[in-house]
Every structure is written in C-alpha cells, then in structure tokens.
Amino acid sequence: MKTTDTTELTFPLSGDTAKKLVFEHWDFLQHLSRRRFPNDDNTAHLALDHVLEKLEEQQWHRVRTWSGQGKFATFLAVLTARLMTDYVRKIYGHQRPPKWLTEQTDPIWKEAYRVLILERFERQEAISLLQTRYQDLNLGSIQEIVSQVIAYCPSRTRYQDSHSVPIEDVAEPGSRDYSPEIETEPQPRELLEVLEGYIRGETPQPAEAKPLLEKLQPHLQLSDEDRLLLRLRYCEGLKINQVAKLMHLKGDPYKRLNKILNSLHTACEKAGLT
Incomplete structure (x- = not known):
C-alpha cells in the first residue's frame, strides 16, 4: 500500500481518506495496544478491536477531526490512548487517583499522570503531548511536572516481552x-x-x-x-x-x-x- 503524503491532503478529511490513514498506521496501533497491555495479549487484542470500532463510527468522524496540524501519528496515538482508557474503565471500572494527585489544583498534573501512568507513554512522548495541549506553559515547567510524576510513581510498569533485547x-x-x-x-x-x-x-x-x-x-x-x-x-x-x-x-x-x-x-x- 502506498503511504499517503499528508502534505497533499485536503481538509476536512473524507471518510475514505481517514480510513486509509488509520490502516496505514495499523502496525503502530498494534504496538500501542501491546505496550498498554504488555502481559495480556487477549486484552490487547480486545482493546484494539474496541478502538477500531470507535474510530469507524459515523464514517470515521473522530479521525476526520484531524486538521493537519502536527503529525497524524501523534494525533492517532492520543486518540487511541483515550479510547483504550475508555475500554479499561468499561471493563474494570475507574482507577482511583493517588492522594498526592488529588491535592494538585493545576489540571496539567492529572493530564501528566494520565499519559504517563494510565496510558503508558514514555517521558519524552508525554512531554510532547503536554506541550501540544498546554501551549502557554514553557518547556521547563512541563519537564519538571513530568519528572515529579515519574518520581511519585517509580514502579510504573514498563513494556517488556519475551523478544526484548537486553539493555x-x-x-x-x-x-x-x-x-x-x-x-x-x-x-x-x-x-x-x-x-x-x-x-x-x-x-x-x-x-x-x-x-x-x-x-x-x-x-x-x-x-x-x-x-x-x-x-x-x-x-x-x-x-x-x-x-x-x-x-x-x-x-x-x-x-x-x-x-x-x-x-x-x-x-x-x-x-x-x-
């Protein structure tokens, strides 16, 4: 399949174009699912099915909200992570946030916790996502918040599988x-x-x-x-x-x-x- 040149797309996207973009990133979606559920292949598969089902709704309406700003892969990663969180909550219920997090008044702390701990993005990925959403904050402040969340949650699960290459x-x-x-x-x-x-x-x-x-x-x-x-x-x-x-x-x-x-x-x- 020929990869779509995103610089030549017209917006808003058509349903067919949105579908094509998603399936061009199918390997990427599978990677996100395996990283989210590293020890449970069945849940990873079911969660990915849930994501695809939601993306397909209303002629790929969620995908068609991408306006061309930033990389499509980043947009898709954020969208997928949130749909997977919805799936987890649907199956297992809500996870109660830790006490230190409930004491924070700035919403960026909860967002940082969500992308780092619940959605399992790595540090640099989380920083990039937070920069996109909180453009009024300088990079140093975002980096400090991310570092503190990691410090509060040092035992967060890291993706490993039987085919991992040792460090x-x-x-x-x-x-x-x-x-x-x-x-x-x-x-x-x-x-x-x-x-x-x-x-x-x-x-x-x-x-x-x-x-x-x-x-x-x-x-x-x-x-x-x-x-x-x-x-x-x-x-x-x-x-x-x-x-x-x-x-x-x-x-x-x-x-x-x-x-x-x-x-x-x-x-x-x-x-x-x-």
Whole structure:
C-alpha cells in the first residue's frame, strides 16, 4: 500500500481518506495496544478491536477531526490512548487517583499522570503531548511536572516481552562495520542502568547513579530521535525493521543504529567507564 503524503491532503478529511490513514498506521496501533497491555495479549487484542470500532463510527468522524496540524501519528496515538482508557474503565471500572494527585489544583498534573501512568507513554512522548495541549506553559515547567510524576510513581510498569533485547547490548556496540547487530559483552549493572535511564529520558535518576551520569553527560551527544530509536529497539524490544517503519527512517537502519552505538561506546571510553 502506498503511504499517503499528508502534505497533499485536503481538509476536512473524507471518510475514505481517514480510513486509509488509520490502516496505514495499523502496525503502530498494534504496538500501542501491546505496550498498554504488555502481559495480556487477549486484552490487547480486545482493546484494539474496541478502538477500531470507535474510530469507524459515523464514517470515521473522530479521525476526520484531524486538521493537519502536527503529525497524524501523534494525533492517532492520543486518540487511541483515550479510547483504550475508555475500554479499561468499561471493563474494570475507574482507577482511583493517588492522594498526592488529588491535592494538585493545576489540571496539567492529572493530564501528566494520565499519559504517563494510565496510558503508558514514555517521558519524552508525554512531554510532547503536554506541550501540544498546554501551549502557554514553557518547556521547563512541563519537564519538571513530568519528572515529579515519574518520581511519585517509580514502579510504573514498563513494556517488556519475551523478544526484548537486553539493555546490555547498548553498552558495547560490537563491530564498527555497518552490519546487523552483533551480540556483545555486558557491562557493569550500574553503567547499564544509567544508560537505560538516559535512553528513556527519565529524571531524576537514583542517587547512586549520579556520579556515573556526571562523568558520562559531557560526552553524550545523542539527539531525541537517536534516543527514541534506542528506546524502541532495546527498551521496548522492537526489531530494527519495525523501528525503522515506525520512525519513518531513511537509509540503512542498521548503519544508523551502529553509528549511535559507537557514539555511546566512545562516550563511555572518554568518561573512563570502559
């Protein structure tokens, strides 16, 4: 199926165009569902059925509300997350918010809790979504709120499955030739945990990780896109071809990945940690 060029669309969308856009993102929807229900394939499947059923209503009315602002994938992710939340509430009832959250008066706190804890978006994704909705707040304030919600809820479930690639593979990049990934020797656990926290973009990190992070930080120069690639590959266990498709990467994804891993390894060497 040829991918739709969103810059050439006319708005409001037709029902057929909305349907086509959704099914072009079907793999992405499946990924969101598996991440939301990492330990229950049946619930993930039923929730995705619920999402599709709701999206189809009134000639794809919900999808046709997209006006072309921002990426369609971001719009669809937010819409899907809310429909999945509706499904969970329908089946299991409402989850009572924690006491510290009910004491907050600014609605952005509840929104941050929803996208991070209930809908399982990662830190950087949550920040981007909150920026879209609360455009009057500066980035620093949003980042601080997200960091505090994560700190209040340190045990939030992370997506892992039997096909996940261990974070050990990130610490040592293997061959510098641009070929598919090669199994590598694991590094000390403390270093791996610091790297995982950096890849996920989570702050604050545990106090014991601070000295290592201070050594590494001056040498780490990965872009947000590089970190997202690493997180999808190593923290969420997606295969490299799946990552390339989700992120719309151009060129050889193995070459891109090895280049990032090499830069991480170089940073560890410069920091005197390998």
